Amino acid sequence: MADFIMNDQLKQSLHNLLQSDDVEYREMSSDNKHAIIIYVRTVCDSEIIREFVVKPFWEIESESQYTQFIQSFPESSELTDQAGVVKKLLQGYVAIFLANQAFLLDAKKIETSSVETTAVETTVNGPQDKFNENLLISINQLRHRYKRESLRVELKRIGTYSQTNLAIVYDEQIVRKEVLQELKQRLSQVQPLEIQGVAEIAKLLNNQKWSLVPTMLMTERPDRTAKKIAVGKIVLLLDGTSFVLIVPATFSEFYVSMDDEYQLRTVAYFLIVLRYIGLAVTMLLPPLYIATVSYNPEFFRVQLAFSIAASRAAVPYPSFVEVTFMLLMMEFLTEASIRVPKAVGPTATTVGGLILGEAATQAGLVSQIMIIIVAACAIANFVIPVSTMSLAARLFKYPLILFATLFGMLGVVVGTAWFIAYLCNLDSFGTPYFKFFRKADQA
Amino acid sequence: MKKSVRFSSLMIGLLSLFVFAEGCEFKDIDKRFFVVGIGVDKPENSTKKYRITLKMAIPSGSIRMGSESFQNFTQNADSITEAVQLIKSRLDKEADFGHTKVLIFGQQLIKEDYVHPMDWFIRQRFIQKVAFMAIGKPSAHDVLEVQPKYERLPSNALFMTFGQVGVESQYIVTEDLYDVYRNNKDPGVTPIMPVIEAKQDHFQINTIGVLDRQKLVSVLSPNETRIINMLRARIRKGDFQVSIKGDTFMVHTDELSANKKAYFAATKPYVDINVNIQGVIEETQQNTRITETVLRQVQTALEKKVSHDVEDVLKKLQQQNLDPIGIGLTYSASTWDRKDVEEENWKKLYPKLDITAHTHVRINSPGEIQ
Structure with missing residues (x-):
């Protein structure tokens, strides 16, 4: 009966779709009416379908009344574009084919975790909520924190297969037009098959293939995001992930925690300085150890020089082997404690920390000073508040270690200069990346 | 992209040059x-x-x-x-x-x-x-x-x-x-x-x-040593012994400064050494009660003693043609002659130079509670 509504093309595509196990195809026939409903079980709310599609079908006598009933929902529309049916079905619509009419009813079910507290960027005094995996809830959170009428939300779809919803959010009045244009242009150039995390977009939009530092700020905090929108930055929200991307970003923004905004100015400055010292420590301590121990021991005070010499007396390998070995162990530990299943949890760190540190010195593989250096290096690394930068900072020391091994103190100095030159060379969507002391309202 | 590749290759090229500039060896x-x-x-x-x-x-x-x-x-x-x-x-x-x-x-x-x-x-x-x-x-x-x-x-x-x-x-x-x-x-x-x-x-x-x-x-003797040390303004702490009216006082100095003022252009060139001492009385031999008069006497006696010591040691060194406190530096700083001429002049001038010392002592506290 309903066959005349479906043309061959639609039939063919429906047939393809029906190969999937979670697609439902139901035919219902009562005395005087007949209907076919098609929907994707995993994206639709079966409760809605049962309550508003199936149940009324048996309760309502005539087909015309049932048609009127379906039409009365604001979420329903008459199916006119047959080519777009499959797309709609995948988005959570249910298609209802009647004798001579067909309808689409929005029955989207959204599996979401409720708004949770921050897990990655924690603060002491600030707001504790993080973005939701549902794009609409995230935008809702953002709108809640930024109630200006010039806030624009542009929805896009990205990923040929995944068709993921992407929202570009900015304040139209203060956004820098050229940055927005550049962003949109770059977005239109990339055509990924599927996108699951917002960091993937960051990777795609980055012009450099091998970049050492993140040039787009990734955050899970709605308050940070709202603050960035207020200075004219652009936010990318992706459906299905609780992280958002903020462009453009500068180096110094990765060293600001939201706590800095909520503390006294003096405390905030102290914390910021502390983080840069942390960066210097995590970057420079191991290479400096090599440079001083193997090239310029006169750099130390005589007391320290002697105690290092004594504690290294049992170590058979040159300093760079010692450093590389110990750093490798430290990286294993860090990586293991992130990836380890929650149930195994503290075992990895306890075993690693206790046994490695103590036993390595007693076995004469590394000196005691080395343990202090590795520990300081590992701890200082986690002082950096934005996780993308913190993870990147783990990498910075290795080229410097190479330079220190080859050229000593000179290598460390030149290597650091090279790193700074590299940062100066970068830009994030036209904004100089390594520019400090900008005015607060400048994007 | 191209820019960064060029930049990196330049930096790597520059870095590799340091293989030759390496100062010390790996040890x-x-x-x-x-x-x-x-x-x-x-x-x-x-x-x-x-x-x-x-x-x-x-x-x-x-x-x-x-x-x-x-x-x-x-x-x-x-x-x-x-x-x-x-x-x-x-x-x-x-x-x-x-x-x-x-x-x-x-x-x-x-x-x-x-x-x-x-x-x-x-x-x-x-x-x-x-x-x-x-x-x-x-x-x-x-x-x-x-x-x-x-x-x-x-x-x-x-x-x-x-x-x-x-x-x-x-x-x-x-x-x-x-x-x-x-x-x-x-x-x-x-x-x-x-x-x-x-x-x-x-x-x-x-x-x-x-x-x-x-x-x-x-x-030099230990006493001369500390005078020289004092004149070179390297120390601030010191102790001086001074005797008046049968009692001997030890004065500890908290502040000690010395400067020299030279008058080379005078008909008879001379150098004034000014010593400033501030301190407290640290020890007395006879446990004399220190009144304001006694304090003044101690000050005057110490001024005299220090001036005398300073003149003594400087004159002794002058006779040997030695100048560890660098009066000659003051001379070359205040003349415009050619270097060799200046050197000659100084050699002739130094043995004849008159050296006088002036000491100013201020004792801040008698060091006791009454």
Whole structure:
């Protein structure tokens, strides 16, 4: 009966779709009416379908009344574009084919975790909520924190297969037009098959293939995001992930925690300085150890020089082997404690920390000073508040270690200069990346 | 993309150039022997010019007082370079001079010559130019052999003493290598060096040797030493003894400053040394009650005594044509002549220069509660 509504093309595509196990195809026939409903079980709310599609079908006598009933929902529309049916079905619509009419009813079910507290960027005094995996809830959170009428939300779809919803959010009045244009242009150039995390977009939009530092700020905090929108930055929200991307970003923004905004100015400055010292420590301590121990021991005070010499007396390998070995162990530990299943949890760190540190010195593989250096290096690394930068900072020391091994103190100095030159060379969507002391309202 | 590739290749290219600019070689700290002191003596029964002692530290894991260990290597040779090379042939690790902070000349040697051995110290790029210089008594080797019970690391006692991190004494004068070298070259000033006397298990450093351009001329007494130290404005703390009316007072100074004012253009050129002392009375012999009158008397007596001491020591040095406080520097700073003319003039002028001292003493407290 309903066959005349479906043309061959639609039939063919429906047939393809029906190969999937979670697609439902139901035919219902009562005395005087007949209907076919098609929907994707995993994206639709079966409760809605049962309550508003199936149940009324048996309760309502005539087909015309049932048609009127379906039409009365604001979420329903008459199916006119047959080519777009499959797309709609995948988005959570249910298609209802009647004798001579067909309808689409929005029955989207959204599996979401409720708004949770921050897990990655924690603060002491600030707001504790993080973005939701549902794009609409995230935008809702953002709108809640930024109630200006010039806030624009542009929805896009990205990923040929995944068709993921992407929202570009900015304040139209203060956004820098050229940055927005550049962003949109770059977005239109990339055509990924599927996108699951917002960091993937960051990777795609980055012009450099091998970049050492993140040039787009990734955050899970709605308050940070709202603050960035207020200075004219652009936010990318992706459906299905609780992280958002903020462009453009500068180096110094990765060293600001939201706590800095909520503390006294003096405390905030102290914390910021502390983080840069942390960066210097995590970057420079191991290479400096090599440079001083193997090239310029006169750099130390005589007391320290002697105690290092004594504690290294049992170590058979040159300093760079010692450093590389110990750093490798430290990286294993860090990586293991992130990836380890929650149930195994503290075992990895306890075993690693206790046994490695103590036993390595007693076995004469590394000196005691080395343990202090590795520990300081590992701890200082986690002082950096934005996780993308913190993870990147783990990498910075290795080229410097190479330079220190080859050229000593000179290598460390030149290597650091090279790193700074590299940062100066970068830009994030036209904004100089390594520019400090900008005015607060400048994007 | 292209820009960054170009940039990186440029940086890598530049970096690879540093392979040639590399200053020191790769050698781990535990493969080095740290030389913590060098002594240069005159050999006793040998025709060689020098007897060189290198004090090598042996690092130990647990650093406790009196647990230091070191070994002295001695070698007679005609040059320091040769001696060092010969000593190296007895070692298993590379000698490292990065922490060589004490350079000692034996008493016998410095009476003849200190300029030649110092030449080696100055030319070695690995010896710090801020190394402490001293005269060893009875010999440099004996000083390096002393092992004080309170010392934790080899030579650390001398590092602490001269580095002024530890003790502050008005008798101890610190002279760095660059200081002695510069003063040796400068016509307006003559160098000095502290004298370290080696005792059984400690050092005694309370005199200075005054040098001319070539050798040691005289050794000052402890009292003269502290006057010179005071005039060179290196110390602020000191104690002075003064006697009036049968009682003897000790005055401790908190503030001590000295400056010199020269009048070279006067018909009879003269130098005024102004000393300012502020302090408290620290000790009395007869427990005299200190009234304002007594206080004034002590002040006046101390002023007189200090002025007298200062004039005494400076005149004595003047007769020997020595100028460790650098009056000649003031002269060259206030004349416009050509360098050689200036030098000639100064040589003629200095022996005739009249030196007077004026002391101003202020005693802030009688040091007692009444």
